Amino acid sequence: MPVNLSAPAAASLLPIAGVQIGVTEAGVRKLGRKDLTVFLLDEGNSVAGVFTSNRFCAAPVHLCRTHLASNAGVRALVINTGNANAGTGADGMLRSRNVCEALANRLGLQPTQVLPFSTGVIMEPLPSERIMAGLDAAIADASGGHWLRAAEGIMTTDTVAKGYSAQAQIGGHTITVTGISKGAGMIRPNMATMLGFIATDACVNPDLMQGLATALAESSFNRITVDGDTSTNDSLLVIASNRAGNAPIDSINSEEGQQLFALMLGVARQLAHAIVRDGEGATKFITVVVEGGKSPQECRQVAYAIAHSPLVKTAFFASDPNLGRILAAVGYAGIADLDANRIELHLDDVHVVTQGGRNPAYQEADGQRVMRQSEITVRVHLGRGPAMDTVWTCDFSHDYVTINADYRS
């Protein structure tokens, strides 16, 4: 059961001029599932991506990097579920290349103008023949109104399709942003997310795109974790179709740049949070705020230690205010000169720990009340400096074990 998350209505996902999407059932792994999605992008767009830092990154991630670097101009994306095409060596590269070539041939493009994405089981050969056989149907399905179908088409263990849109007036023009994401397990994005696609019709200087994509990832997908497992296939793609008619945005720091970034970050955060809310077995959505650090980096390190601790996560699942487990995680997070006597801990509005020990005014009933909620904020103050950072995660339940013990069966 996802935490306070439901699928978007099809009409709530606004089309982006210059972006068409087609989805089909190619039988990649199982029959009767939407598992093949193509994006068709008009000429004149700008695209940038952020990809997994996993050294075992998948063949499609390699190809995305190569094709983007070739500056051939991206005109199509091809996304399959059911198979990650990771840990598949040279054969995996060949199969992924064949898929790009097949789509390029059908659309009159160069293969380097196609970006491939795969998600699913690792270390099994990509059934590229079945994917290529499905391309015609996917192309025939293409429409600007198919964002929800795409959100469904990229799901694996997700239980809910994830998509958001936002609109704002920027520089006198209506700017629209729509994004979709997928992911529920093997989630501890680092440089990217599982799969995320965010498009805007805004006109953006192509030189700005990579910085924009990286900044969006850093404040959204790169701050979530379900199980600490960084995937081999994490990819976030940001598309500007440059059709809104606004004066091209040249800097994130300009007024319009700030407005566009805020608009896109709103969508990116909702997509990232949706992944946590739909985290495998999740019953709670937890925000971990660490402040009073010497640097955002050390705050993040402490926040992830809390967010990854199986003991903390099972206590949240049990609604048990066994909050010493949070202190233990703070203590082993790796800050060598941390002074435990300066730590403060709040659970929502409840002041649990002061000066490293139990707050005399703390009542277990208050901790218990917050722990029963479906949305909880853990706030740790390190008492070392002015920096802070935030990470979002979920609890750790029986269903996580069930889902991951059964995933392939």
Next chain:
Amino acid sequence: MPVNLSAPAAASLLPIAGVQIGVTEAGVRKLGRKDLTVFLLDEGNSVAGVFTSNRFCAAPVHLCRTHLASNAGVRALVINTGNANAGTGADGMLRSRNVCEALANRLGLQPTQVLPFSTGVIMEPLPSERIMAGLDAAIADASGGHWLRAAEGIMTTDTVAKGYSAQAQIGGHTITVTGISKGAGMIRPNMATMLGFIATDACVNPDLMQGLATALAESSFNRITVDGDTSTNDSLLVIASNRAGNAPIDSINSEEGQQLFALMLGVARQLAHAIVRDGEGATKFITVVVEGGKSPQECRQVAYAIAHSPLVKTAFFASDPNLGRILAAVGYAGIADLDANRIELHLDDVHVVTQGGRNPAYQEADGQRVMRQSEITVRVHLGRGPAMDTVWTCDFSHDYVTINADYRS
């Protein structure tokens, strides 16, 4: 159900001359449980300890460090379960000091000659009055033959008491080593274990003791993990009662030093492995060997990434050879210049991955056969150098969640 582990027979745990142990039920947290243990050490012994690196270390860990540093000569240990006395601030220090003082008074010692150890729930006040009220009964119970009672007396979520003895002829004298340990969850020792006590009657130069304790921890308790949570109370204490009559051992590198180290390491490893075998919810005992690294440190880093991955651990629980998850963990372990194309992976004798991709000769049935075993060795070759390291862990089951969601109730 622990993995291939049963409690030792009382007679199999050999007395160590100069060491007496008494155990009682003090009602620290629950009635009817052995929860208070004292060790009484004759004069002339040597003692060294290795303690948690958690910055939130417990009050008794602070006191152990201070008392050992005072060189007053350790003459007694006092160990309670049911309460960790961690995250308890100045009040926790006072309560732990009171317990040391009470035992010292009864034995005619200085408080600094007593080392305190606590294990159990974090962040609740130590019921020091109940512990002090139990000291007389514990002292009255003291006997050289009570090692098994002590192993039982220090258990928390352990399901099986853990103790081993070993004997060897060293320098013409019979040397005996006996040790006990406890721990099942919050296990990722770093500089120490949960609680471990290893005693020998060998004569050892006191200057050698700290190096000996550290070296033992590094090759045993510091290479196990259950859930990656480094405890606030981890402590390994090594005692030489100096009663065996051998010429004092001055160096680990001497012939006798090597022999004693091997004898003690045998006991330390069995104790460390017992903690993993009794890991919360464990159904499998997993040895992770990483070789071909540039340094033991990077091998250890990769081994821990595998050993901590919830996805890898749930796959072991399910006996599912979903081995791509191991590759993903190797990939995100943090070796920035890792060449994925050089990775080899074996599961026991089954060659699963070669040159970073699925071994063409690999049959899933072979992986399945190994995954069904209760003891499995994962062997990863990084293809980067001559170094190696080994880590021991267990799988991740429904029972882990059940145990940790219910721990305090």
